[in-house]
Amino acid sequence: MARDYYEILGVSRTADKEELKRAYRRLARKYHPDVNKEPGAEERxxxxxxxxxxxxxxxMKARYDRFGEAGVSGGAASGFSSDFSDSFADIFESFFSGFSGGVGTQGRRRTxxxxxxxxxxxxSLDFQDAIFGGDKELTIKHLETCxxxxxxxxxxxxxxxxxxxCGGTGQVRRATRTPFGSFTQVSVCPSCNGNGxxxxxxxxxxGGRGQNEVTKKIKITIPGGVDNGTRLRVSNEGDVGKMGGPPGxxxxxxxxxxxxxxxxxGINILSQLKVSYLQAILGCSLEVNTVDGKSELIIPPGTQPNTVLTLEDKGVPKLGNPVSRGDHLITIEIDIPTKVTIEERELLEKLASIKGERTGKGGIEGFLGNLFH
Structure with missing residues (x-):
């Protein structure tokens, strides 16, 4: 039993001409025997x-809608409609880069x-160079015009x-006969390799190439704030084109x-700073390293372990906007000594006594812990 034409194209019975054309092009590209070599593709x-x-x-569509396939029997063999021919030509342009014995302008190879x-x-950049940028001299090899x-x-x-x-076209043509007529397949000329x-x-x-490899030095500017994977484009420093074409x-x-x-x-810089337990308890001012050099950092009294302190505008410049910078974030680590002197021990025991905390050798509890082992 013959299949419904609308079902074959996968469209509804109300489909307009543009919808029919799109469906046909999509299916024809998929099942054309020059593209699809699977069994049954040609029949499909x-x-x-x-x-x-x-x-x-x-x-013919009106007769088919009224009488079915019987209404168009013999009609399909009488010739292609203009719409059908146009769509079929478009498809073969993409397959062969030419149609009906001629080479289209889109199929002509540039010579x-x-x-x-x-x-x-x-x-590879040093950390500091990536932060602030600067000029770099590079040695490159590329092709230049002879x-x-x-x-x-x-x-x-x-x-x-x-x-x-090929007569200077860079292409040769070969006639191919199909059930739908004679078509021309275009390929690169074997004599001139497509140059014409x-x-x-x-x-x-x-040696006839028209190009020579040259080693040269160039200077490029690295903008501040670049990071791993940043790509910089240097115009016209690629290989020169063939036949005097522009460089890449x-x-x-x-x-x-x-x-x-x-x-x-991101645009922030992270580091750690170790302070003594007394500095953490009492607070202090310390000099710390930043990408800009030494800077003062205030440790507030009672600072706890893993507190993060911020030095504003000491981070990475925003790429493309160097005036705006990130921050330097410093994580505070508390240095608890494992041993203390006799004098320190006496002072600490006095402090523990004031706070009412038990201390001493063996089973020691409280704030001082195992400092006296």
């Missing part, structure tokens, strides 16, 4: 094409100058000639070395 493609041929023609390749360079032949690849006094195989030109006498300096770009990927004291959390 023919079924899809027959369904669309009928439904894309308003008169003129082409842009060069982009290059990548990995650069000075002798000016990029043509031909010996001085000569010039490339159009390829006789043949160099009979090659340039001695570059150089991309510099950054990695940041670890710092022995500081860690980074």
């Amino acid at each position: 493609f023919k079924e899809i094409s027959s369904a669309y041929e009928v439904l894309s023609d308003s008169e 003129g100058p082409t842009r060069g390749d982009d290059l990548r360079l990995d650069l 000075e002798t032949c000016k990029g043509s690849g031909a010996k001085s006094g000569t010039r490339p000639q159009n390829c006789s195989t 030109q043949i160099i009979e006498e090659k340039c001695i300096s570059c 770009d150089l991309y510099v990927f950054l990695s940041v070395k670890n710092h022995p004291e500081f860690k980074r959390d």
Whole structure:
């Protein structure tokens, strides 16, 4: 039993022409035998094409809607509708880059100058350089236009000639017969490798490539606030293009070395500071290291272990906005001594007595713990 044409295309009976065309293109690309080599794909493609041929023609669609397949029997073989032909041509343009014996403008291969390749360079930065940025001198290798032949690849006094195989197009065409007619398949010319030109006498300096590898030094500016994975683009420092085409770009990927004291959390800097139990109890002012150098940090009286104190605007500049900076966050660690002198012990015992806490050797309890072991 024949399947319903609407069901074959996966559309409703109220689908308009644009919806039918979209459904046909999607299915035809999927099941065309030049793309899909699975068993049954060709039959499925023919079924899809027959369904669309009928439904894309308003008169045939009306007969099909009224009488079913019997109303269009023989009609499908009479010829393609204009909509069907247009859609079919669009699909074969994407398959073969050409249709009905001609090469479309979209299928024509470029034989003129082409842009060069982009290059990548990995650069490791010190922690401080990533924070504040600065200039760096890099040594790179890239392709530049041959000075002798000016990029043509031909010996001085000569010039490339159009390829006789492809006539300078860089492409060759091969006719392919299908059940729907004769089509032209386009491929790269094997004689000129798609360049469209043949160099009979090659340039001695570059061997006919039109390019030479050059080592050079360049200076780049690292903006403040960069981090691991930041990518910087240096325009026109990639490989030069073929046939005198413009160069690509150089991309510099950054990695940041670890710092022995500081860690980074976004635009904030983290570090630890160890203070004595007396400094934590009584409070004090200490000099601490920051990325800007020494800075004063106030330890409030009664500071507890793992308290985080903040030095504002001592962190990392925001990338692209160096005026705005993060903070330096310092985690306080309390240094509890394992041994004390006799004098210190007497003072501490007096303090413990004032506070009413028991101390002494063996089974000691309270604030002083095992300081006297």
